[in-house]
Amino acid sequence: MRFLYVIVLTILFGNYLAGQDCTSILLGEVVDFHDNTPLENATVLVSGKKLTATTDSAGKFSFKSLCDGILELEISHPECKSQFVTLTIEGDTYHKISLEHHLEELDEVKVVGDKSKNTTSNQEEGLSLKDVEQNSGKSLGDALRRITGVSSLNTGANIVKPVIQGLNGSRVLVLNNNVRMQDMEWGQEHAPNIDINSNQNISVIKGAGALEYGGDAIGGVIVLDPLPIARVDSLFGKTQLNLSSNGRGGSITTTLIKSYDSGLYVKVQGTLKRLGDLEAPNYLLTNTGIKENSFSLNFGKRDFLQGWEAYYSFFDSNIGILRASHIGNIDDLITAINSQQPGIINPFSRDIIRPNQEVTHHLAKFNYYRRFKGFGKLDLQYDFQNNSRFEYDVRVGDDANKPSLDLSLSTHTLSAILKLDSNEKFEGKFGALARYQDNFANPDTGVRRLIPDYDKYDFGFFGIGEYQLRSDIKIDAGVRYDFTRIDAKKFYRTSRWEERNYDNDFGNLIVEDLGTQLLVNPVFDYHNVAAMAGLQYDLKNDHYLRFNYAFAQRAPNPSELFSDGLHHSAARIELGDLRIKSEVSSKVSASLERNASNWGFTIAPYINSIKDFILLEPSGVEFTIRGAFPVWSYRQADAQLLGVDVSTYSNWSRHFRSDHQLSWVRGTDTSSDTALINIPATNINNSITYSNEKWNNVTISLESQYVFEQQRFPSNISVFSPQQQEEVILAINTPPEAYHVLAIDIDTRFSLRKNDDLGVGLRVTNLLNSAYRDYLNRQRYFVDDLGRNISIRLIYAY
Amino acid sequence: MHINNPKFNNMKKSFRQMKTTNLKFFTVLLGTAFLMFSCDNNDDPAPVDEEEVITTMNVTLTATGATTVSLASQDLDGDGPDAPVVTVSGSLAPNTTYAGSIELLNETETPAEDITAEVAEEDSEHQFFFDVSGALTETAYSDEDGDGNPLGLSFALTTGDAGSGTIQITLRHEPKKPNDGTLADAGGETDIAQSFSVTVE
Numbered sequence: 001m002r003f004l005y006v007i008v009l010t011i012l013f014g015n016y017l018a019g020q021d022c023t024s025i026l027l028g029e030v031v032d033f034h035d036n037t038p039l040e041n042a043t044v045l046v047s048g049k050k051l052t053a054t055t056d057s058a059g060k061f062s063f064k065s066l067c068d069g070i071l072e073l074e075i076s077h078p079e080c081k082s083q084f085v086t087l088t089i090e091g092d093t094y095h096k097i098s099l100e101h102h103l104e105e106l107d108e109v110k111v112v113g114d115k116s117k118n119t120t121s122n123q124e125e126g127l128s129l130k131d132v133e134q135n136s137g138k139s140l141g142d143a144l145r146r147i148t149g150v151s152s153l154n155t156g157a158n159i160v161k162p163v164i165q166g167l168n169g170s171r172v173l174v175l176n177n178n179v180r181m182q183d184m185e186w187g188q189e190h191a192p193n194i195d196i197n198s199n200q201n202i203s204v205i206k207g208a209g210a211l212e213y214g215g216d217a218i219g220g221v222i223v224l225d226p227l228p229i230a231r232v233d234s235l236f237g238k239t240q241l242n243l244s245s246n247g248r249g250g251s252i253t254t255t256l257i258k259s260y261d262s263g264l265y266v267k268v269q270g271t272l273k274r275l276g277d278l279e280a281p282n283y284l285l286t287n288t289g290i291k292e293n294s295f296s297l298n299f300g301k302r303d304f305l306q307g308w309e310a311y312y313s314f315f316d317s318n319i320g321i322l323r324a325s326h327i328g329n330i331d332d333l334i335t336a337i338n339s340q341q342p343g344i345i346n347p348f349s350r351d352i353i354r355p356n357q358e359v360t361h362h363l364a365k366f367n368y369y370r371r372f373k374g375f376g377k378l379d380l381q382y383d384f385q386n387n388s389r390f391e392y393d394v395r396v397g398d399d400a401n402k403p404s405l406d407l408s409l410s411t412h413t414l415s416a417i418l419k420l421d422s423n424e425k426f427e428g429k430f431g432a433l434a435r436y437q438d439n440f441a442n443p444d445t446g447v448r449r450l451i452p453d454y455d456k457y458d459f460g461f462f463g464i465g466e467y468q469l470r471s472d473i474k475i476d477a478g479v480r481y482d483f484t485r486i487d488a489k490k491f492y493r494t495s496r497w498e499e500r501n502y503d504n505d506f507g508n509l510i511v512e513d514l515g516t517q518l519l520v521n522p523v524f525d526y527h528n529v530a531a532m533a534g535l536q537y538d539l540k541n542d543h544y545l546r547f548n549y550a551f552a553q554r555a556p557n558p559s560e561l562f563s564d565g566l567h568h569s570a571a572r573i574e575l576g577d578l579r580i581k582s583e584v585s586s587k588v589s590a591s592l593e594r595n596a597s598n599w600g601f602t603i604a605p606y607i608n609s610i611k612d613f614i615l616l617e618p619s620g621v622e623f624t625i626r627g628a629f630p631v632w633s634y635r636q637a638d639a640q641l642l643g644v645d646v647s648t649y650s651n652w653s654r655h656f657r658s659d660h661q662l663s664w665v666r667g668t669d670t671s672s673d674t675a676l677i678n679i680p681a682t683n684i685n686n687s688i689t690y691s692n693e694k695w696n697n698v699t700i701s702l703e704s705q706y707v708f709e710q711q712r713f714p715s716n717i718s719v720f721s722p723q724q725q726e727e728v729i730l731a732i733n734t735p736p737e738a739y740h741v742l743a744i745d746i747d748t749r750f751s752l753r754k755n756d757d758l759g760v761g762l763r764v765t766n767l768l769n770s771a772y773r774d775y776l777n778r779q780r781y782f783v784d785d786l787g788r789n790i791s792i793r794l795i796y797a798y
Numbered sequence: 799m800h801i802n803n804p805k806f807n808n809m810k811k812s813f814r815q816m817k818t819t820n821l822k823f824f825t826v827l828l829g830t831a832f833l834m835f836s837c838d839n840n841d842d843p844a845p846v847d848e849e850e851v852i853t854t855m856n857v858t859l860t861a862t863g864a865t866t867v868s869l870a871s872q873d874l875d876g877d878g879p880d881a882p883v884v885t886v887s888g889s890l891a892p893n894t895t896y897a898g899s900i901e902l903l904n905e906t907e908t909p910a911e912d913i914t915a916e917v918a919e920e921d922s923e924h925q926f927f928f929d930v931s932g933a934l935t936e937t938a939y940s941d942e943d944g945d946g947n948p949l950g951l952s953f954a955l956t957t958g959d960a961g962s963g964t965i966q967i968t969l970r971h972e973p974k975k976p977n978d979g980t981l982a983d984a985g986g987e988t989d990i991a992q993s994f995s996v997t998v999e
Contacts (some may be wrong), residue, residue: 165917328991329988331991343982344985394987396987396989399847399849443821443843443844443845443847445846447846448846453843491845491846491875493879494879495878495880496875511842512842514845516875516906517845519843565877566877573877623881624873624877624881624882625852625853625854625855625871625873625990625992626990627992629877722966722992722993723929723993725931725993725995775974
């Protein structure tokens with residue numbers, strides 16, 4: 001297309017120009033758009049003539065003996081996008097041309113292998129597109145486990161909450177196409193409402209250093225970005241089909257992209273997933289199916305100078321919760337823990353029965369950016385999210401089809417970020433954010449609200465800078481302030497209000513006294529500061545050293561403050577505490593890396609000291625006429641997380657590669673010098689991969705995962721069993737034994753119409769069908785983890 | 799003050815361009831922002847109507863020639879922190895068969911709502927289960943539902959020799975009927991699970 005344009009211009013003007021008096025001189029200068037620095041070695045070509053020039057060290061070039069008239073120049077530079085300039089020559093003419101030097105910023109260059117990072121001094125690791133494709137039929141949390149130091153807190157196999165260096169929930173931010181997900185991440189059985197296939201450029205920043213995304217990411221940030229779309233006229237797409245033996249179902253996902261030379265693009269993506277009851281090695285896991293539908297639409301125009309994007313995504317899932325995990329009271333829990341067999345096993349079914357959860361998430365965003373020559377870039381964004389969650393318990397009679405929990409969370413966010421990049425050595429970012437959130441808990445459930453109605457307001461400001469101190473040292477630092485106000489209206493049982501001693505401390509919050517219950521209106525303000533500083537040191541010979549210190553504060557979430565009630569599906573009473581204040585984390589992390597083609601390694605130790613760490617743990621038992629229930633309460637304690645992530649790889653030959661990972665973390669409640677709950681056990685992953693380009697790009701890998709038994713856990717609680725009429729020890733904290741699972745993955749590429757357009761893969765997980773339980777699976781009390789799964793994937797690109 | 803920095807001027811120029819081309823967009827954006835921070839709903843939420851709450855179970859045990867004994871469990875705050883108040887009016891006579899009857903109340907309402915009638919009406923969806931130990935020897939159902947399966951609003955309790963014993967009374971909603979008499983087989987939802995320690999003398 002562009003070529004044609006040049007030809008047309010040549011024909012039009014070529015003859016016209018030839019007959020003129022040609023003595024004019026064109027003096028030109030080529031500079032970098034960002035900082036006006038001269039660009040050397042740019043090639044300037046006059047269309048239609050065999051005239052070329054190269055810029056000198058001052059970025060200058062000249063053409064002599066030109067004719068007056070219109071001229072078209074093509075300017076190219078090895079690190080830049082070629083540019084065409086049409087100009088009029090009238091006598092001696094001077095013209096300055098700005099070239100976009102930072103190609104990567106246009107998201108047009110896909111760097112294979114060595115991904116560009118979002119941060120400088122943080123520990124950050126990404127997933128390759130191949131990893132994402134391998135996990136296309138799974139959840140985000142499953143895919144992320146491939147990253148050293150990332151594990152997951154599961155409720156069965158379909159609810160997978162990512163855990164970064166021992167921390168989860170509200171401490172882990174999920175950034176979906178630059179929108180911070182607001183999807184009730186506070187619950188232990190609430191997984192991120194994201195389809196892994198929608199934005200496949202995924203990375204994890206460990207720790208709170210990425211202040212741009214939020215000041216409260218004490219655990220870390222998961223960044224999901226769309227894959228770059230090239231600025232060419234084209235229509236292309238990809239469809240992936242996954243079939244699994246375990247669950248007897250699968251998923252299909254399709255992406256279609258129409259892009260234009262002008263920078264306009266439209267991307268449509270959708271996924272359907274259906275799985276029936278999953279299987280442990282020795283029995284069926286009744287009611288563990290999943291139905292998931294998701295859809296997303298992006299369109300926009302990305303130009304160098306300015307651009308915009310509109311994005312809408314819809315995510316809807318209906319997840320079955322293991323039927324045997326729905327228990328009545330503490331005696332049922334004791335029976336379940338002791339029997340080691342699920343109480344209910346039904347024949348295989350694809351239907352999802354009670355208990356289950358239905359979650360819908362809508363996300364819409366509009367983003368606009370503009371660059372200012374010699375200054376920087378301004379980014380403005382508005383996003384809206386609505387998350388609605390229905391949790392159904394096994395209920396009877398007229399209530400059978402009523403949810404026990406019905407929450408609707410709406411969030412509006414406005415943000416502006418100004419990036420200053422005109423200086424070659426310094427890059428600064430300043431941003432501001434305003435957010436409003438509204439939670440509505442529907443009273444029609446006939447069950448007291450676990451989370452109350454509330455309004456939440458957030459305002460934040462940040463400034464971060466990155467400076468190239470020496471050619472081999474880059475430093476970065478930043479500071480952020482966030483204000484949060486939460487304004488809730490909640491009913492407390494008078495007995496609970498008094499038992500918690502709130503009548504003394506919060507008596508002024510009471511709005512209405514209804515006899516047995518009180519309506520209260522807590523309004524809490526939190527002022528949180530976060531700061532970070534770090535450096536990246538290039539030690540030469542492919543070695544890097546990173547060091548980062550991050551200080552962060554996180555305001556308590558609504559669950560930590562207000563939880564109050566019986567969580568039927570978990571048969572436990574969860575209690576928040578109005579007195580909970582922000583937790584404060586100081587984390588020092590470092591990493592030494594070697595990234596060479598033959599072999600490499602990363603050693604990344606960290607220490608995270610958290611003052612007033614908020615944790616949820618079993619604290620006792622409460623008796624009701626329906627029996628006794630374990631109580632899980634939120635409390636604050638000073639904590640320390642000490643850990644190290646180690647990974648290494650080696651390319652033994654052209655065909656063989658091995659990868660090894662170890663993550664170790666030790667969590668301590670330093671106030672009482674006891675172990676923290678739900679800290680991932682040490683695990684070791686090893687894999688060996690054979691690949692051969694000649695045989696349809698085949699790669700065969702054998703993966704091994706060994707998870708140690710968690711030796712450090714809080715002590716169990718002693719409860720009175722009404723059935724046994726005596727105090728018994730409830731082994732609610734005892735971790736399961738160590739386990740080892742193997743997996744094999746085979747991937748091949750075929751060329752049907754285009755090069756490597758068909759991918760065929762086979763993956764078998766839990767190859768030996770071993771029975772095991774994982775400490776971080778909340779259903780470990782009731783059933784074994786998943787048995788063998790054979791899955792096939794077909795990927796077709798067109 | 800007049801700033802004559804070329805960079806700044808460039809920026810001003812760009813801003814001007816931006817203003818004209820995107821004025822509409824900004825108006826919409828600001829409008830949204832205004833809306834979102836000005837919508838303030840001061841409505842108080844409605845309290846939740848808890849359905850089919852049973853706060854109280856009164857069990858009356860009668861036998862000819864023996865003092866009537868009542869067992870009661872009252873839990874006015876439901877899932878709240880207060881444990882049910884369990885009372886046993888006196889001791890049972892040894893080697894005696896008592897006729898037992900159960901009354902269920904919802905005392906969160908005034909006057910208290912009688913749930914017994916509701917259970918009797920939906921008898922095929924309910925069943926009581928009795929579990930005895932110690933000086934209590936056995937229980938038997940004295941009533942049945944419309945399908946001829948046991949219900950348990952009326953039952954018989956037999957005591958053994960003097961000593962202490964316990965009786966656990968469980969009410970299941972929508973159990974499997976008929977069942978083998980165990981809670982595990984019956985399933986359903988537990989509405990009541992209360993045990994009473996009694997003395998036989």
